Amino acid sequence: MALHSVRKARGCWTFIRALHKGSRAAPTPQKDSKKRVFSGIQPTGIPHLGNYLGAIENWVRLQDEYDSVLYSIVDLHSITVPQDPAVLRQSILDMTATLLACGINPEKSILFQQSQVSEHTQLSWILSCMVRLPRLQHLHQWKVNAIYSPLGEGSTHVPVGEDQVQHMELVQDLAQGFNKKYGEFFPVPKSILTSMKKVKSLRDPSAKMSKSDPDKLATVGITDSPEEIVRKFRKAVTDFTSEVTYDPAGRPGVSNLVAVHAAVTGLPVQEVVRRSAGMDTARYKLAVADAVIEKFAPIKRELEKLKLDKDHLEKVLQAGSAKAEELACPVCQEVKKLVGFL
Numbered sequence: 001m002a003l004h005s006v007r008k009a010r011g012c013w014t015f016i017r018a019l020h021k022g023s024r025a026a027p028t029p030q031k032d033s034k035k036r037v038f039s040g041i042q043p044t045g046i047p048h049l050g051n052y053l054g055a056i057e058n059w060v061r062l063q064d065e066y067d068s069v070l071y072s073i074v075d076l077h078s079i080t081v082p083q084d085p086a087v088l089r090q091s092i093l094d095m096t097a098t099l100l101a102c103g104i105n106p107e108k109s110i111l112f113q114q115s116q117v118s119e120h121t122q123l124s125w126i127l128s129c130m131v132r133l134p135r136l137q138h139l140h141q142w143k144v145n146a147i148y149s150p151l152g153e154g155s156t157h158v159p160v161g162e163d164q165v166q167h168m169e170l171v172q173d174l175a176q177g178f179n180k181k182y183g184e185f186f187p188v189p190k191s192i193l194t195s196m197k198k199v200k201s202l203r204d205p206s207a208k209m210s211k212s213d214p215d216k217l218a219t220v221g222i223t224d225s226p227e228e229i230v231r232k233f234r235k236a237v238t239d240f241t242s243e244v245t246y247d248p249a250g251r252p253g254v255s256n257l258v259a260v261h262a263a264v265t266g267l268p269v270q271e272v273v274r275r276s277a278g279m280d281t282a283r284y285k286l287a288v289a290d291a292v293i294e295k296f297a298p299i300k301r302e303l304e305k306l307k308l309d310k311d312h313l314e315k316v317l318q319a320g321s322a323k324a325e326e327l328a329c330p331v332c333q334e335v336k337k338l339v340g341f342l
């Protein structure tokens with residue numbers, strides 16, 4: 001049974017009952033070309049400018065472009081490195097508040113906590129068993145946190161930054177391998193990348209901006225104070241040419257600033273460069289810092305309000321997790337059946 005027909009099942013119990021009554025009672029296969037967006041973020045600290053421009057801002061837009069949209073706070077993935085339980089608990093709530101403050105709307109998308117949808121863990125085990133070691137050796141950075149989760153709800157589109165593309169290729173291979181062996185079942189999900197797919201570190205424009213960068217000046221957090229943001233941009237590594245131009249290969253530092261500036265103001269790169277005529281890079285850095293401060297100010301205000309209402313945050317996650325489970329459960333049941341467990 002292909003996934004589009006599994007999706008017709010309303011909730012897990014309906015589906016399990018259908019399975020147990022035999023194939024005649026199973027949901028009728030029907031063409032369902034429905035697209036489904038899925039993405040995830042680790043609850044490890046406040047998101048930075050790279051997370052925001054490379055992923056979250058796009059997630060917000062996609063809520064209005066697709067009928068079915070899921071975003072997951074991937075707490076299961078986050079424990080591949082040691083986590084303090086109290087800190088992790090708080091980080092999950094903080095991430096929920098941050099995503100809501102950025103514009104994720106639980107009426108338009110399902111926002112859920114990965115560990116609350118146990119089907120993800122079950123599917124992850126089944127799919128991991130299908131990965132062969134030589135395939136993993138092709139990944140330059142393999143962690144157990146490969147992103148199988150889009151398959152859990154049968155997603156078709158995955159908005160991510162460039163650093164997730166290799167993981168997505170593995171997910172695509174797995175979906176194809178599974179379909180070859182067990183019959184057409186999973187859609188092969190496509191990555192959705194934006195022009196901000198790799199926001200660079202402010203200290204080393206050859207590297208991506210990253211939460212784990214030991215140089216605190218490299219990464220701008222959504223909740224950084226205006227003073228911190230100004231300090232970080234002031235110290236951003238550029239080059240010895242004072243003019244502002246956009247040439248990512250030749251002038252990666254300044255070009256990263258121009259790209260960020262364009263993204264936060266919503267202006268085309270050429271327009272941003274045109275408007276900076278006559279400014280040297282030192283002054284330009286302050287202009288970019290101001291634009292980032294302005295972009296994050298309403299998000300920070302909203303975040304402060306949301307953080308006060310822990311009950312609301314917990315309810316959003318519980319409701320989202322229940323909805324995600326309803327979608328993942330029939331998929332998981334059918335996968336178990338296909339591999340021979342049921």
Ligand SMILES: Nc1ncnc2c1ncn2[C@@H]1O[C@H](COP(=O)(O)OC(=O)[C@@H](N)Cc2c[nH]c3ccccc23)[C@@H](O)[C@H]1O
Nearest residue numbers: 039040041042050051054055147160161197198199208209
């Ligand atoms: N400097 C940057 N420039 C542009 N984009 C960036 C930058 N840094 C981070 N990103 C993007 O932010 C998202 C969340 O990052 P995570 O590291 O939590 O993201 C991760 O660790 C994933 N494994 C989480 C995950 C788990 N399951 C999934 C299923 C689908 C998609 C994603 C997931 C990502 O889209 C990431 O590409």
